[in-house]
Amino acid sequence: MVNPTHASAVLSRFPVADLNLAVETRRPDGSPTLLFAHGFGQTRGAWNGAATALAAAGCRCVTFDSRGHGESDRVPGGADPHSGYHMDQFADDLQRLAAAQPEPPILVGASMGGLLGIVIAGEVRPAPFRALVLVDITPRWETAGVERILAFMQAHPDGFADYAEASEQIAAYLPQRRERKSExxxxPLLREGADGRLRWHWDPALLAGDLVQESERYQPLLQAAAAKIDVPVLLLSGARSDVVSRTTVDEFLQLVPHAQHVELSHATHMVAGDANDAFTREVVRFVQSLDPSADRLRAGAVQP
Incomplete structure (x- = not known):
């Protein structure tokens, strides 16, 4: 069916091991395929601007809500440390989605989505991705920046009285954004509870999983996986990010010496949201560098 909010996007349900994911496809006849994986606590909507622009440029763009996020199913008993949310589940979901595409996709992964891409591209052979675009994430990250994100996610357990209150809190968290979010x-980011209050779209049980509680223990695994990546890589970082730094970027480039790195001067960790035009232009340039025939992509469709 066609998503009424984004008329060119086709919404479907994709079955994985134990649940269904909400998936949107733009320009289903386009090529190459870009598979977008969002960050922890986000939805596929984080990519709306980029996916729309890149589809207009000629790419087939696939976005999805990770398990426990947005319109995708939640894990039953997700708060249970044994049956709840774990990194291998998210990685398996992403591999299945990649395998279902008509061609090996270029993964565009932000934060958590990028970390999953690093693990899969490093450990799985043949790699299910043609290339990686990592959006403001490296195998080792700055703890303070991640703690700031988690503090915001944990700050409103009782939700919000209305959309105006939610918009005010988001504006305080993202002061670099000039415009406040409308209702x-x-x-898509909030759900109304039985008490009439609005709460975030993601399953609260996600905060109890090992993705949060033991995230830093994954760093050695991620570094080892990064050193084995043999597909083309573009790292796009935000100059104002508090999650990656010059130090973590340099470490990554030592692990993956063939990777390209572009720093977007006006972006924070929320690169696509802060600097969508610059972000999409860099993705088009990278895609064109992979295949001379990709010159057919209409780079002019991405605003200068």
Whole structure:
């Protein structure tokens, strides 16, 4: 069916091991395929601007909500440390989605989505991705930046009285954004509870999983996986990010010496949201560098 919010996007349900994921496809006849994986606590909507622009440029763009996020199913008993949310589940979901595409996709992964891409591209052979675009994430990250994100996610357990209150809190968290989110923009991010209050779209049990509680123990695994990546890589970082730094970027480039790195001067960790035009232009350039025939992509469709 066609998503009424984004008329060119086809929404479907994709079955994975134990649940279904919400998946949107733009320009289903396009090529190459870009598979977008969002960050922890986000939804596929984080990619709306980029996916729309890149589809207009000629790419087939696939976005999805990770398990426990947005319109995708939640894990039953997700708060149970044994049966709840674990990194291998998210990685398996992403591999299945990649394998279902008509060609090996270029993974565009932000934060958590990028970490999953690093693990899969490093450990799985043949690699299910043609290339990686990592969006403001490296195998080792700055703890303070991640703690700031988690503090915001944990700050409103009772939700919000209305959309205006939610918009105010998001504006305080993202002061670099000039415009506040409208009610229409917030609807996909919030759910109304039986008490009439609005709460985030993600399963609260996610905060109890090892993705949060033991995340830093994954860093050696991620570094080892990064050193084995043999597909083309573009790292796009935000100059104002508090999650990656010059130090973590340099470490990554030592592990993956063939990787390209571009720093976007006006972006924070929320690169695509802060600098979508610059972000999409860099993705088009990278895609064109992979295949001379990709010159057919209409780079002019991405605003200068």
């Amino acid at each position: 229409e923009q917030l609807r």
